[in-house]
Each structure stands twice: as structure tokens, then as C-alpha cells.
Amino acid sequence: MNERFEKPGRLSVAPMMKRTDRHFRVFIRGLTRKTLLYTEMRSINAVLHGDREKLLGFSPVEHPIALQLGGDDPETAAEAAKIAADWGYDEVNLNVGCPSERVQKGNFGARLMLDPERVARCVAAMASAVSIPVTVKHRIGVDGHDDYDFMSSFVDRVADAGGQRFIVHARKAWLDGLSPKENRTVPPLRYDAVYRLKAERPELCIDINGGITTLAQALDHLEQVDGAMIGRAAYDDPYLFAHADSLVFTALGESVSPELGGEPPRGPGITRKEALRAFLPYLEEWLAKGVPLHRLSSHFVHLFKGQPGTTLWKRVLADKAARVGAGLEVIEEAMAQVGEGT
Ligand SMILES: Cc1cc2nc3c(=O)[nH]c(=O)nc-3n(C[C@H](O)[C@H](O)[C@H](O)COP(=O)(O)O)c2cc1C
Structure with a gap:
């Protein structure tokens, strides 16, 4: 086994x-x-x-x-x-x-x-x-x-x-x-x-x-x-x-x-924004394959749960991620509503 x-x-x-x-x-x-x-x-x-x-x-x-x-x-x-x-x-x-x-x-x-x-x-x-x-x-x-x-x-x-x-x-x-x-x-x-x-x-x-x-x-x-x-x-x-x-x-x-690969387990140090930034290249890859942004962003809409600004973060995603052609600029705008998030 x-x-x-x-x-x-x-x-x-x-x-x-x-x-x-x-x-x-x-x-x-x-x-x-x-x-x-x-x-x-x-x-x-x-x-x-x-x-x-x-x-x-x-x-x-x-x-x-x-x-x-x-x-x-x-x-x-x-x-x-x-x-x-x-x-x-x-x-x-x-x-x-x-x-x-x-x-x-x-x-x-x-x-x-x-x-x-x-x-x-x-x-x-x-x-x-x-x-x-x-x-x-x-x-x-x-x-x-x-x-x-x-x-x-x-x-x-x-x-x-x-x-x-x-x-x-x-x-x-x-x-x-x-x-x-x-x-x-x-x-x-x-x-x-x-x-x-x-x-x-x-x-x-x-x-x-x-x-x-x-x-x-x-x-x-x-x-x-x-x-x-x-x-x-x-x-x-x-x-x-x-x-x-x-x-x-x-x-x-x-x-x-x-x-x-011998990499250490992730420590608790990673912030919410760091996690999201690290995910952006993946998002870009799948947007380029034609997957609409909202189908990807729905998975991390709760990332800033309990953080100041989370309502605004969600609102930007709800308003803009489903628009035709929505891209990483929507994520950047949503991220600007919240802090680093630890
Ligand atoms: C939206 C949703 C979809 C689920 N789909 C499956 C599934 O495909 N297979 C499965 O075994 N359980 C499924 N479950 C049940 C979960 O795997 C889990 O057993 C259940 O939510 C209880 O765990 P939790 O209290 O931690 O949520 C689903 C649960 C939710 C909320």
C-alpha cells in the first residue's frame, strides 16, 4: 500500500x-x-x-x-x-x-x-x-x-x-x-x-x-x-x-x-493575499483556455472570510467576474478592497 x-x-x-x-x-x-x-x-x-x-x-x-x-x-x-x-x-x-x-x-x-x-x-x-x-x-x-x-x-x-x-x-x-x-x-x-x-x-x-x-x-x-x-x-x-x-x-x-520534493510543509506564515497571488498564474492559464473568470473565482470568494473589507471584495467579484471577458484586473480590483489577511 x-x-x-x-x-x-x-x-x-x-x-x-x-x-x-x-x-x-x-x-x-x-x-x-x-x-x-x-x-x-x-x-x-x-x-x-x-x-x-x-x-x-x-x-x-x-x-x-x-x-x-x-x-x-x-x-x-x-x-x-x-x-x-x-x-x-x-x-x-x-x-x-x-x-x-x-x-x-x-x-x-x-x-x-x-x-x-x-x-x-x-x-x-x-x-x-x-x-x-x-x-x-x-x-x-x-x-x-x-x-x-x-x-x-x-x-x-x-x-x-x-x-x-x-x-x-x-x-x-x-x-x-x-x-x-x-x-x-x-x-x-x-x-x-x-x-x-x-x-x-x-x-x-x-x-x-x-x-x-x-x-x-x-x-x-x-x-x-x-x-x-x-x-x-x-x-x-x-x-x-x-x-x-x-x-x-x-x-x-x-x-x-x-x-x-523535500519541500517543507507550508507554514502558517502565508497570508491570504500571498495565497491568491500565487494562484494568479494558474488563473491566467485557465482564462486563456476559455474558462470564464466567475467559474474560477467562485472557489475563493470566501478567502477573506471575517476580514475587514470582505463584503467589498465579494461585491467586486459578484458584480464583475461574470462579465464577458473579465480577467485578472477584476481580481486585482477585488484584492484592493482587503488587507493582506493573516
Ligand atoms: C455541495 C456539496 C456536495 C457534496 N457532494 C458530495 C459528493 O460528491 N460525494 C460525497 O461523498 N459527499 C458529498 N458531499 C458530502 C460531503 O462530502 C460531506 O460528507 C458532508 O458535507 C459532511 O461534512 P461537512 O460537515 O464537513 O461538510 C457534498 C456536500 C456538499 C455540501
Whole structure:
């Protein structure tokens, strides 16, 4: 197994549709070299039959990066995992946590927790097709199946099949009656169930997800589990990752890893503006490829969260980034509204 993923104390950015696209990931990478980045979910059928460059393309700087797949067919899951590995992904993850109707219609996502045999067959097929880690992101339960034993027997069955790491969103999902958004807020968080899973199965890698909004909270979880995954807060307050390398990874005694070219982890010294300035050449490159500015700038609109001038910064972006031909001058104008930002 790739040893990067065996180390304890991992921090990751969650897979999020329409958010964790390649541009957002590169932006986050400018703040943290070590945090594992997940893609948006890609359906297995799309990976097999769609435009792969569009669906799977990423920049080398994004490593370590995990592709999340959605699907329920072992044979095609294995094919998609192989494609992911050949494409250079560091991990392939199966989505067993999404409750959206569209995903349920395809019989994947959270609904699959009701069919551990199928998940086990998918994971076994994927694990035998690739040498990168095969991981599963799931909930603590679905609908009325929300007792600890339901989740732990799901995990045991999938671990037997070769699942190496489980990322547990510490809420159950209601398959009927709640929207995906409500399914991220209404069912209560039950971190205790995830801690217990790790305590009783120390040999498994268990990451926790759900409701983590600060690195301090992530560090608290890392006392109990192997990894902490941050979703919405990564988008709503990306600068928190400026402290990730120093606070989370080095605090846990990781040395500078050779796969990062021997470069030290990013220190907490980088300012918000420095992070943005460092991102400008990337923006320029993609603007030149015809990507409209607002599709790129939407990913860092919250960079100055809580800073003086942030309302004006956002207003300039909202007013001007969507205009035809908008370029870096809009970013410069927006940046002039805010301070350096530490
Ligand atoms: C806009 C949005 C899109 C999401 N898309 C996915 C997805 O593609 N795959 C997935 O497993 N989870 C998805 N999620 C769920 C997150 O990965 C995460 O489990 C959830 O937001 C809880 O973590 P948080 O409280 O840190 O946000 C999405 C969440 C949001 C807000």
C-alpha cells in the first residue's frame, strides 16, 4: 500500500459536487501541501464512457488526490478503479454516503449501505484491479437502520473484502423525505459511534467526517481516529488550511515527505493575499483556455472570510467576474478592497 495513506493523522478535503473541482483543489493546494484532496463524485459509467480529460483531469500539484466513484456494479467499478490508477490518482473511493434522489435511482450512494454484499463485491473487484488504496465513504446508518451494529457489520463485511480505509460521515441518512442538504444537518452527529468503531477495530483506518469547522476540532478527533475530513468549511473558510501543514501534520511528528520534493510543509506564515497571488498564474492559464473568470473565482470568494473589507471584495467579484471577458484586473480590483489577511 502507498505509505502516505498508512500514516496516522490524516486531514482531507471532502468530495463535494460542484465545489471540489480541479480549480478549487489547486487553490487549496496553495495553502496546504499535505492535505488529501477528494474529487467530486464521478459516476462509474461516466468514467467508462465519458470525456475522461474533463472528468478525471487534474494538475500534478494536486497530489495526494483521491477519485471518488459512484456506482454499484463490481465489474465496471473495477474497470473505473483501474482507469483512476492509470490516470495517476493516489486513492480510489466508493461513495456509499450520498442520499440524493438521482444517486439513489442509480442504486448507489447511501442506499448501498443496505446491501453490504454488493459493496463488498465492488470493493473486492476494485482492490484486485489496482494497487492504490480502495476506500469507502459511508454514513453511520440509513433510515431505521441506525444502530451501531448495523454500521459495524457493514464495515466488517467490506473490510473482509479488502476495504482499507473507511471515511465515516457521522450522521445517518434519511433516504426518503430529506433533501441532501437536510441530510447534512438534520440527523444528529454521533461522533461516539465512529470513535467506537476505531476503538474496537484498531487495525482498520477510520476517518471521521461531519461538522468539523476548525483545525482544533480536527486535532481533537485525531486523538480518537486516523483521519479527519472537512467538507463545507473547506469551501466556506478555505484559509483554515493555511495552518494545516504546521498544525496537523507536523504536530503529529511527520517529517518532510520526499514525495513533496523535500519541500517543507507550508507554514502558517502565508497570508491570504500571498495565497491568491500565487494562484494568479494558474488563473491566467485557465482564462486563456476559455474558462470564464466567475467559474474560477467562485472557489475563493470566501478567502477573506471575517476580514475587514470582505463584503467589498465579494461585491467586486459578484458584480464583475461574470462579465464577458473579465480577467485578472477584476481580481486585482477585488484584492484592493482587503488587507493582506493573516
Ligand atoms: C455541495 C456539496 C456536495 C457534496 N457532494 C458530495 C459528493 O460528491 N460525494 C460525497 O461523498 N459527499 C458529498 N458531499 C458530502 C460531503 O462530502 C460531506 O460528507 C458532508 O458535507 C459532511 O461534512 P461537512 O460537515 O464537513 O461538510 C457534498 C456536500 C456538499 C455540501
